[in-house]
Amino acid sequence: MNAVIEVPEVGSHNSKELSLEGIDFITDGDQYLTFRLCNEHYGVDILSVTEIRGWEVPTLIPNSPNYVKGVINLRGVIVPILDLRIRFQIGQPDYTPTTVVIVLAVKNDRMNCTMGFVVDAVSDVLNAEACDIKPAPNFGGLVEAHYIQGLVNVGKNVVTLLHVDQLLTLEEEGSAHE
Amino acid sequence: MSIDFKQFYQVFFEESYEGLDIMEQGLLEISKVGITDSELINTIFRAAHSIKGGSATLGFSEMVSFTHVLETLLDEVREGNRELTAEAIDLLLQSCDALREMVRSLEQEQPIDTTTSQPLLVAFEELLTDHVAPTDGETTADVGALSNQANALEETFFGSDGAMLSTDRDAEINTETDSDIATDSAAACGRWLIDFKPQPQILLTGNEPLRIFRELETLGDLTVIADVTGVPEFDQLTVDECFISWRLLLASEADHDTIQEVFDWVLDECQLEIRRVNDVEAAAVQAPQPSQSAVTDVAEVIAAEEEPTEQLVGEVALAQVTAPVAASSAKDKTGSPSAPTKTPATPVKAEPTKGDAVAMTGGGSGPSIRVGIDKVDNLINLVGELVITQSMLSELGNNFDMEKLERLANGLEQLKQNTRELQESVMRIRMLPISFTFNRFPRMIRDLSIKTGKQVDLILSGEQTELDKTVMEQIGDPLVHLVRNAVDHGLELPDERLAAGKPETGSIRLNAEHKGGNIVIEITDDGRGLDPEKILNKAREKGIVAADQELSDAEIYELIFEPGFSTAAEVSDLSGRGVGMDVVRRNIKSLGGRIEIESHLGQGSTFRVHLPLTLAILDGQLVRVGREVFVIPLVAIVESLQIKTDLVNRVSGNMVLYRLRDDNVPIIPVYREFNIQADNTELENALLVVVEGDGCKIGLLVDDLLAQQQVVIKSLESNYKRVDGISGATILGDGSVALILDIPGLIKNAARPRKRVHSSRAA
Numbered sequence: 018m019n020a021v022i023e024v025p026e027v028g029s030h031n032s033k034e035l036s037l038e039g040i041d042f043i044t045d046g047d048q049y050l051t052f053r054l055c056n057e058h059y060g061v062d063i064l065s066v067t068e069i070r071g072w073e074v075p076t077l078i079p080n081s082p083n084y085v086k087g088v089i090n091l092r093g094v095i096v097p098i099l100d101l102r103i104r105f106q107i108g109q110p111d112y113t114p115t116t117v118v119i120v121l122a123v124k125n126d127r128m129n130c131t132m133g134f135v136v137d138a139v140s141d142v143l144n145a146e147a148c149d150i151k152p153a154p155n156f157g158g159l160v161e162a163h164y165i166q167g168l169v170n171v172g173k174n175v176v177t178l179l180h181v182d183q184l185l186t187l188e189e190e191g192s193a194h195e
Numbered sequence: 196m197s198i199d200f201k202q203f204y205q206v207f208f209e210e211s212y213e214g215l216d217i218m219e220q221g222l223l224e225i226s227k228v229g230i231t232d233s234e235l236i237n238t239i240f241r242a243a244h245s246i247k248g249g250s251a252t253l254g255f256s257e258m259v260s261f262t263h264v265l266e267t268l269l270d271e272v273r274e275g276n277r278e279l280t281a282e283a284i285d286l287l288l289q290s291c292d293a294l295r296e297m298v299r300s301l302e303q304e305q306p307i308d309t310t311t312s313q314p315l316l317v318a319f320e321e322l323l324t325d326h327v328a329p330t331d332g333e334t335t336a337d338v339g340a341l342s343n344q345a346n347a348l349e350e351t352f353f354g355s356d357g358a359m360l361s362t363d364r365d366a367e368i369n370t371e372t373d374s375d376i377a378t379d380s381a382a383a384c385g386r387w388l389i390d391f392k393p394q395p396q397i398l399l400t401g402n403e404p405l406r407i408f409r410e411l412e413t414l415g416d417l418t419v420i421a422d423v424t425g426v427p428e429f430d431q432l433t434v435d436e437c438f439i440s441w442r443l444l445l446a447s448e449a450d451h452d453t454i455q456e457v458f459d460w461v462l463d464e465c466q467l468e469i470r471r472v473n474d475v476e477a478a479a480v481q482a483p484q485p486s487q488s489a490v491t492d493v494a495e496v497i498a499a500e501e502e503p504t505e506q507l508v509g510e511v512a513l514a515q516v517t518a519p520v521a522a523s524s525a526k527d528k529t530g531s532p533s534a535p536t537k538t539p540a541t542p543v544k545a546e547p548t549k550g551d552a553v554a555m556t557g558g559g560s561g562p563s564i565r566v567g568i569d570k571v572d573n574l575i576n577l578v579g580e581l582v583i584t585q586s587m588l589s590e591l592g593n594n595f596d597m598e599k600l601e602r603l604a605n606g607l608e609q610l611k612q613n614t615r616e617l618q619e620s621v622m623r624i625r626m627l628p629i630s631f632t633f634n635r636f637p638r639m640i641r642d643l644s645i646k647t648g649k650q651v652d653l654i655l656s657g658e659q660t661e662l663d664k665t666v667m668e669q670i671g672d673p674l675v676h677l678v679r680n681a682v683d684h685g686l687e688l689p690d691e692r693l694a695a696g697k698p699e700t701g702s703i704r705l706n707a708e709h710k711g712g713n714i715v716i717e718i719t720d721d722g723r724g725l726d727p728e729k730i731l732n733k734a735r736e737k738g739i740v741a742a743d744q745e746l747s748d749a750e751i752y753e754l755i756f757e758p759g760f761s762t763a764a765e766v767s768d769l770s771g772r773g774v775g776m777d778v779v780r781r782n783i784k785s786l787g788g789r790i791e792i793e794s795h796l797g798q799g800s801t802f803r804v805h806l807p808l809t810l811a812i813l814d815g816q817l818v819r820v821g822r823e824v825f826v827i828p829l830v831a832i833v834e835s836l837q838i839k840t841d842l843v844n845r846v847s848g849n850m851v852l853y854r855l856r857d858d859n860v861p862i863i864p865v866y867r868e869f870n871i872q873a874d875n876t877e878l879e880n881a882l883l884v885v886v887e888g889d890g891c892k893i894g895l896l897v898d899d900l901l902a903q904q905q906v907v908i909k910s911l912e913s914n915y916k917r918v919d920g921i922s923g924a925t926i927l928g929d930g931s932v933a934l935i936l937d938i939p940g941l942i943k944n945a946a947r948p949r950k951r952v953h954s955s956r957a958a
Contacts, residue, residue, distance in 0.1 A: 076932040077823055078911075078918055079869030088915065088924060090932045095924045097915040131914050 049143045049169075051176050052119060052136040054101055055108025058176040059136075060143055060169070065121045065181040067131065069139055072116040086135060096120065100135040105160045108137065123185050130185045143176060145169045150178060200253050204301075207249045209563070211298045214242035216634060219291050223637045226284045236279070240269040246294065257307045258297050264319045265290055271323075283322060288638070290315050385448055388472045391458070392440035393465040399435060402461045408443070410457045415447025444472075564664055566624050574620045581613045615905070622812065625665070629707045629716070630658035632671050636678055636705060643682045650689055650700040651682055657707040662714050666786055666806055670716070673779040677718045677802050678703065680776070685722030685800060695797065697721065710805075713788075713830070719801040725794040727751040752792040756780040787922070789939065791890075813908060815925070815935065817901035818884060820865045821872040824933045825897075826906055826925055831938040833885040833892060835900055838862075838878050853883060853894050860885055863945050864896040865936075868920060874898045888939040891946070895936075904928075908935065920944060 049060035075087030075098045084103035088095050098118060102110045117139055122131040150167035166178040221239040243266045250258035265287065271277040293312040300307050389411075393404060411417050425438040432438075445454065454469050455462075588606045591599055633655050644651040662670075686692075686701035693699055704719040727748050734740040734754045746754075758777040783790050787807045794800035807813075815826035816835075834855075842854040843862070852859040862883065866873035875881055875898055883894040906925035911918060911934070922937035 076924075076934065077871060078915070078934070079871060079921065080919060085915075088911065088932050088934075090926045090930055093909075093926065095909045095911055095914060095926075095932060129913075 047145060047147075049145060049176070049178055050119065051140040051143050051171075052117075053138045053140055054105065054136055057107060058140065058171070058174050059101075060145075060176045060178045061119070061121060061181050061184070062178075063142060065123055066119060067122045068120045070118045070120060070133065071114075072112050072118055072135065089133065091120065091131070091133075094131060096131050096133055098133040098135060102135065102137065107160075110135075121181055121185060123181055128182065128185065132185050134184065143169065143171065145178075153177070203253060205563070207253055208298055208302050209565075210249060211246050212295065214246045215291050215295050215298075217242040219288065219638050220634060222284050222287050222291070223641060225279060226281065226641070233273070236269065236273050240266065240273050243269055255297075255301060255307075257309060257312070258294065258301075261290070261294065261297070261312050261316060264316060264323070268319060268323060286315060286318055286322065288641075290319075385446070386472050387443075387445040387447060387449075387451075387454060388470055389443040389445060389454065390440070390468040391443060391465060392467075393437050393461060395433075395436035395438060397461060397464045398437050400461075400464060402464065404437070404439075404441065407457055407461070408441075411443065411445055411454070414449045414453065414457075415445055417446075418444040420444070564625065564627075570620065570624055574617070574624070577613065577617045577620055581610075581617060584609050584613050618812070618905075622663075623661075625663050626661035627664050627667055628659045629662050629667065629714070630655075632667055632674060633658050633705055633707070635671075635675070639675065639678065640682065640703065643679065647682060648688060649682060649686050651686060652700050652702040654702060654704045656705070660707040660709060660714060662707075662806070666714075669782060669786055670804070670806060673782045673804070674716065674718070676775050676779050677804075678705070681718055681720040681722070681800075681802075685720035685724075687723050695723075713805050713807060716804040716806070717801055718804075719799065721799040724796045724798055724800050725752055725755070725792065726796055730754055748794075749792075752794060755792075756790075812905055813935070814903070815906045816884070816903050817927075817933065818865075818895075818897040819899040819901055820869070820897050821874060823869075823871055824901065824927065824931075825865070826933050826935040827884060827886060827895070828922075828935065828938065829903065831886040831888055833887050835882065835884045838881050838883050840879050843878055851878070855885060855892070855894075858892060860892045860894045861945055862894045862896055863941065866896070868941065868944065886938045886942075888942050891942045893942050893945050895941070906933075906935065 048063040050063045050066050051058055051060040053059075073089065075089045077087045078085055078097070081087075084100050086098040086100050088097050090096075100110050102108050112135075115138055116135060118133040118135055119139065120131065120133045123129070149169050151169070153162065153165045153168050155162060160177065160179075164179050164183050166180050169176045169178060218239050221235050221242075224235060225239075243262055247259055247262035247266055250256075250262065268277070268283065268287070272279050272283075290312070293315055296311060297307050391404070391407075393402075397404070408417060408419055420442045422440045422442065423438070425440060426432070427438065447454070451469055451471075455467070458465070458467050461467075584606060588603075588610065591603055591606060595603070636655070637653055640651050640653045643649075681703050682701075686703070687695065687697075689699045692701060702721050704717070706717045706719070708715055730751050731740065731746065731754070734751075734757070735742055739754060739757050740746065756776050756779070780790055783804055783806070788805050790805070791803045792800060793803065813826075814829040816829055816832055818825050818827055836855075838853065844852045844854065844859070846852055851862040853862050854860075862878070864873070864876070865871075866876065878896070882897050882900060884897055884900070885892055885894045906927075908923045909925055911921060911924045918934075920937055920941045921934045922940070923935045924932050925935055927933050
């Protein structure tokens with residue numbers, strides 16, 4: 018059984034400048050689910066999040082890249098689990114009781130794909146209007162530029178918004194990895 | 196009442212295709228052996244006729260006029276007034292194509308293109324007028340009149356209209372509001388005017404005016420005029436009271452008493468007046484009356500109420516006309532077992548639960564599948580058994596104690612069996628005999644042999660082999676390609692064949708059979724065979740193979756599947772463009788199958804296509820390696836054994852072979868192949884699962900053998916990507932995921948380093 022993980026209150030105390038008041042459907046801007054990898058904050062479009070699960074040991078896929086932890090059975094669908102910490106080389110990939118898996122799904126003309134991503138902790142829901150999203154400065158970060166949709170300042174922190182489509186695209190990633 | 200004919204379109208299209216197939220097969224049979232059996236020509240005629248009938252009913256006039264001419268010709272042949280010449284057969288075959296094209300355009304809701312059908316029509320007309328039938332001269336006149344489209348329409352509608360008319364009439368007599376049933380009676384007849392005004396409660400005594408009228412009708416021509424002025428407002432209407440009075444006009448020789456006798460039972464419950472009238476009075480009675488509008492109103496109300504039933508009847512009537520299968524489908528829709536269906540000439544086939552007729556009215560509907568009624572019956576039986584088992588188990592569970600443990604175990608065993616049988620039956624529903632695909636080949640071969648000038652004999656066998664519908668649909672085109680190649684590239688021209696000491700007529704053999712969990716389709720020709728030299732030269736020329744590379748024959752044959760490869764000296768309209776074989780292989784691979792070639796220069800070649808029977812379920816052996824569980828398809832397993840170290844040999848560096856009787860089987864440690872941790876890496880006493888695929892055997896080193904069970908194949912690719920050595924995933928009983936090993940893939944992987952060693956040594 019995978020109980021929904023208690024969301025650690027990380028972002029809410031420094032939500033002075035921008036609204037981080039949790040789920041608020043009235044605002045115009047898009048909503049993003051923010052999560053933590055080590056000490057860095059990331060966000061994904063909340064509409065593509067299908068569920069948040071606790072970590073369970075998946076079935077290993079042989080000869081897969083090290084960030085692919087394996088596959089799990091998500092109600093009859095085989096869903097691969099990727100560890101974002103290994104993929105972006107951020108922090109230590111250890112699996113604690115608070116380690117969570119965010120299941121993202123994209124269903125459009127181009128792709129129909131569901132994947133789970135291991136992150137350190139889920140933080141909050143962020144409302145950000147398009148004007149709040151600033152382009153990422155293009156210098157050598159560990160996260161490839163095409164993953165990054167933009168940056169949002171939240172208090173003292175910066176949240177990096179990630180392209181879900183790119184996250185779920187394996188082929189190019191696989192070749193880039195090699 | 197109006198029927199939305201759109202709901203029948205899909206059925207009509209399917210039937211038309213089927214009919215055209217039947218015609219085509221029949222025609223080919225005739226062209227081969229001549230008319231040996233009058234049943235054959237009848238079959239063709241019937242097929243053409245039902246297409247005509249169906250299209251007329253649905254108002255596809257182009258098809259009607261076209262099929263009509265076809266039918267006229269066939270009819271003459273049937274009557275024995277005309278010989279079916281090769282020319283005529285050709286024309287008929289071409290018209291089958293034209294018709295198929297028409298149906299396709301209709302299906303896609305596009306206007307019918309008459310450019311192909313028009314010349315054919317002209318040709319038919321010529322044929323029909325040229326050969327005046329020897330026995331009677333009226334045929335030509337007949338043709339002239341009948342080729343008239345309007346006539347054709349009229350004629351074909353006759354059947355359906357006739358049927359509908361009678362049902363309409365029944366319905367209207369029921370409502371007793373018909374005001375113009377035909378009244379022309381013999382002038383000599385006496386005319387009686389009967390005013391019949393029943394009391395409201397007449398129905399309560401079980402007297403039905405309708406019966407009385409029917410009785411009266413036996414005496415002579417009866418005209419019934421209902422007076423509905425007494426009918427109250429709808430909301431005040433009492434269902435079981437009769438507010439209608441009738442004026443009846445009876446043209447009969449019967450005397451007053453005879454007529455009154457009919458009313459004997461209701462005399463004290465009605466006002467009855469029977470008197471003789473003359474023609475003028477009778478006409479006056481029939482003339483429109485003030486109440487006429489009310490009459491129609493009521494008629495409408497009642498008609499509206501009656502709508503469902505009428506429509507039902509209409510459907511059945513229509514189905515009767517269009518064809519037997521439509522009848523059975525209409526029967527399914529209405530669910531009335533008593534729906535009058537004519538005995539179908541074709542084997543009874545049930546329309547599966549494809550969604551009801553209403554859902555189909557949108558025009559486009561999903562793909563459907565026809566399933567033999569026996570399969571459905573079998574399924575129902577199994578479900579029945581399952582229900583029994585279930586009730587038995589729940590009974591057991593109600594007050595369970597340890598004494599009943601054995602019964603529980605039995606029950607569970609039974610449940611397991613039921614489930615398995617049910618599963619197999621359901622899978623079988625998707626299975627169709629491969630003749631569906633094979634049947635298109637005789638025609639194709641005929642056309643090809645005309646085009647190429649080669650004489651070809653096509654031999655089909657194993658047509659009854661069943662195959663999953665999805666697999667079948669996707670294998671059709673690759674097979675067509677392979678057969679076409681066999682004729683175009685494989686077979687030689689007649690004189691060439693004679694020179695090579697072969698019979699003038701080449702043969703192409705298509706065979707399908709089950710082998711393990713696979714279906715194997717073979718396309719064999721006795722033509723010139725593949726020339727390895729020629730292929731290799733060509734490949735070198737095209738730079739597909741390096742100039743100094745040595746290849747075995749099998750590897751050379753593989754080259755013809757390379758994109759852009761063609762050995763045909765000239766590009767013909769049949770083949771030679773070099774696209775195709777690579778597509779063939781790709782299609783087959785995407786179905787999880789493979790293709791192999793066997794060829795002898797000068798003697799012919801065989802293309803063997805191996806396909807999985809179904810894509811959904813397989814029998815698997817679970818094995819454990821370290822912490823991971825894998826599934827090995829049971830069909831691939833030759834045997835499982837414990838390694839005896841003295842049978843292990845190390846050869847050519849690091850290759851480990853196991854002597855299995857006469858074979859040397861390379862040992863592939865799964866943990867090394869997949870880079871995972873295993874409990875046991877020593878060969879001593881380890882477990883080896885010997886598997887076979889692509890004609891090779893390998894031994895997989897595993898830690899443990901677990902259960903054997905059926906697994907449902909889940910795609911790994913839908914959310915991830917293809918993984919080497921893994922063909923899919925499945926979910927085990929405990930909800931965890933296990934990966935299914937791709938045996939041919941593993942064998943290929945295992946062979947790869949060996950080949951590299953081989954080729955580098957050769958170089």
